[in-house]
Amino acid sequence: MESRQLIAKLEYALEQLELARPFNKVRFRAAVLDVAARLAAEPGGIDILYDLAPRYDRAGIFADTPWDQPATLLPGLVRNTLEQGDRQTVIIELLSQVRLLALSRGAYTHAGMSAEQARHFLSQVMALNLDHLVAGPGEAMRVRLGRVGAAVAGVFRYLLENTPFEDILGRLVQEVRRIMSQRPLQVDNVKSMITQIALARGRGEGGSGAAAAEADRLVSQLFGPTATCADDPGVDAYLQRVEQLSPAALEAEARGFADAMHASGLVSDYHAVFLRRLVQHRGDLAGTRDGVLALALGLSSTGLDALRTFSELVCRLVEGAVQVGTAQAAYGLALLLESGQLYAAPVAPGLWRQIDLRLSPYCSELLTRVFGGGVSPSARLLAGTIGVLGQPLGIGQGNNPTCQSARAISVWAYNDPDYLLHLISRAAHFDEIVMRFEGEAISTGGMTAGAPVPLDTDPVSVLLVPHLDVMYRRMGELCAGRGDDPHRWINPELHGWWVGRECFLAVDIHTGGLRDYSEFLRRFYCSYHPFYNGNQPIIHPQPAGLAVTDSSGTFVGWHAITLIRVALDRENTMRVYFFNPNNDSGQDWGHGVTVSTHGHGERHGEASLPFTQLASRLYLFHDDTEALVPTSSPDNAELAEVRQMALASWAAGRERETAAQP
Known part of the structure; x- marks a missing residue:
């Protein structure tokens, strides 16, 4: 027609x-x-x-x-x-x-x-x-x-x-930089975007202004971060060039890779090839290998000490996990060394176990099905493990309703890495994990068949999330009939002993209305605000629950986060820094509540809000009341402001309150 x-x-x-x-x-x-x-x-x-x-x-x-x-x-x-x-x-x-x-x-x-x-x-x-x-x-x-x-x-x-493509190009580069400032574990989409930018620039699109220069810099950081690979020659040609480098040029090459990696959070495949060359030619670099390796990973004196202490382990991790297709593991390895986690007695042995771990047929098939066969399942899982340990705040739930499980993996990587290594080995070798709930052992063996598998997350999450979802659901069943939110009991049992044993809830689960909300807010201030809790920091990350709203302030649903720290930013605004398992933590929750991911003192992977704004979206938190010794009372006017912010958004229609249960 x-x-x-x-x-x-x-x-x-x-x-x-x-x-x-x-x-x-x-x-x-x-x-x-x-x-x-x-x-x-x-x-x-x-x-x-x-x-x-x-x-x-x-x-x-x-x-x-x-x-x-x-x-x-x-x-x-x-x-x-x-x-x-x-x-x-x-x-x-x-x-x-x-x-x-x-x-x-x-x-x-x-x-x-x-x-x-x-x-x-x-x-x-x-x-x-x-x-x-x-x-x-x-x-x-x-x-x-x-x-x-x-x-x-x-x-x-x-x-x-x-x-105009010039306008688009600038926004594209800004978007890539904004996403990468959060240092996500999964960067396939970002790399795909940069690839398309490179193709467009190759066709002469995008002009020659500042945006074009920044786009070219982004492309070079991924595809040609050093002079030796600036023309993207291919792996074989690049290795031939490396063989001709003098010791001084080798060090310059290492520095170039490290600078690009830490500036962007992205790792070039050439970087992976370079690292493998360093560890596989031990004799050629005797006495200098660790120094060049430290330069290539961008290590400080702290990381260098860890590298020297665990030199053979690090080399085995590079050989087993860092290659074309899993190059990002190099960034996780650098951060793992900088964190000092290897000095915790069980972590290094746990990684040795992971290196030699024999995966079950199901685990191998699962990882191959999700990620393809370009990299062996063992290498894929080892790379994912290094990434999670090095970037515990980079975990994302993908397009899956699994915020509880993603948060748990992040908390363990952040606070209890040897336990996470234990869970990974159990799930990968035995196809089950075992936890205890109030003394009762719960096994996931045989219970994950047919469970949804997250397809757009990291290898550790692909392996563990089905087990954790089963575990979470089973714990919820054991809480049935207790008359209160099951997270009161699940969170401490699932995450670990460091979770506060008291759970404070803003909502009555029977009516959906607010429950002694003013007292809930007062307790949160006295527990977490440094001005009212004797300037006590958050010792261990604490699970919490948010009432998430959309950009119009309308209630969307309940969401799991982790409270990490509370501190003043450069403008002397008290902010809560937290982990959000959403893939992009920068979100507009309406009425001026916009989550920040950089520019207000955030460390990579953290999201933040002013204390009042976070409190206005909070509905659940944990603390130990016996440790609660408030040094002063929160300002009533500020509490009233927070309450009004909640009533104007997620708490609208929930005004009829019930008294908190003892």
Whole structure:
């Protein structure tokens, strides 16, 4: 059918949708979406969709859907919609992108979102979907969506054509830097984005300004961080060049790799090849190997001492885990050495056990199925183990409802690494883990069959999360009938002895209403705020629960985090620094509560909020009341402010309070 006929059909369908009663719009919307999908695949069709964009809201295309209020949309969800949504959902998403482009260019206005906000949103969407920008949808999307797959490609090309690449490039680089400032364990998506940037720069796109220079620097940090590999010569050619380096040039090469790794959080495959060459040619570098290895890992005197003490172990870890395909393990290894964890008596033996661990057939099959066969399952798991131990705050739950399990792995890596090594070895060799709940042994053996496996997380999480989910669920069953939130008992038993034995809850689990909320807030201040707890730091990371809200302040759900420390930032604002197992901790929770991941004293992997804002979203925390000796009382006005922030967001409609139970 010619485009003219499709245009006429679309305008007629839009008119019918505009006239339809609210209860009948769903039926008429389907016709609009069907014609829009067909038109988007026609030459010039997206121009028509753009011209009609101001009518979409008026007609009700987005009514009663998550796209109704563009200010509440999240860029990170677009990819999931495109990859997993049905045909109609994908078309709604594409029309929303076209609408936002019109809004960003001033073609129409929408209450609650400015043109600048729309431009920023689109730049983030393009940053997170760069493969659609450059290469279009993959084969799987084309097969699944049919002609709608062509529409996806067309809309992203249209966005690219109508947004200067120089502008996009700067935002893309900023987005990569922002994500990597959190030092996530899983960086495949980031590396994919940088690869696409490199391809675009290779075609001469992006200009020659500051953004282009920063993009080139990012590309070089991943694909050519030193002079010897700056032209990305390939592994074999690079090794031949390394053989010709003088001792001084070898040290310069090592420093170049370390500088790029610590500046970006990314490890080049050439870096992995270089490290393997160092440890595999022990005789050639006698007396200097550890020094060059320390330079290549960017170690301080602390890390160098650990390297010299555990030299043979480190070399075996490099040989067993650091290679093309698992290069990121080098960064985890550097941080592991810097942390001093190897000096804890059980950790080094635990790693020796891991090096020689024989994986079960199921574990080998699982890791191969999830990560592919390019790297052996044993090497993959060892690399993942090194990464988790070195970057305990880099763990992410992926697109999985497993925040409890992800938090537990992070807490053990941070606070009890030898126990985590024990769990990994049990799960990898015996296909089970065993824990005790109030003296009763619980085994996961035979209970993980058919359990969902997280496919977009690190190897340790892929292995352990199914077991931990079973364990968590079984502990919950043992708490049934106790009349209170099961986390009161589960958190100390699951995580470890250091979790506070008292659990304070802001919500009555029977009614959903607030429970003695003012006293809950007062106790939190007296437990964790240095001005009111005698300046006592958090000794061990503590599990806590948040009532997460979206960018409009509307309650979304309960979420597990870890409280790490409380301190003043450079502006003398008291902040709570915490671990959030979401893949991206920088989130807008509405009403000015925006989680920070850098710029306010955060260490890599930490998220932070001012104390008042964190308290306003908190619903559960642990402490030991016998250790609670408040030195002064929290300010009543500040407590009232926090309470009002909660009532304006997640606690709206929960005002009828019950008394706290003894």
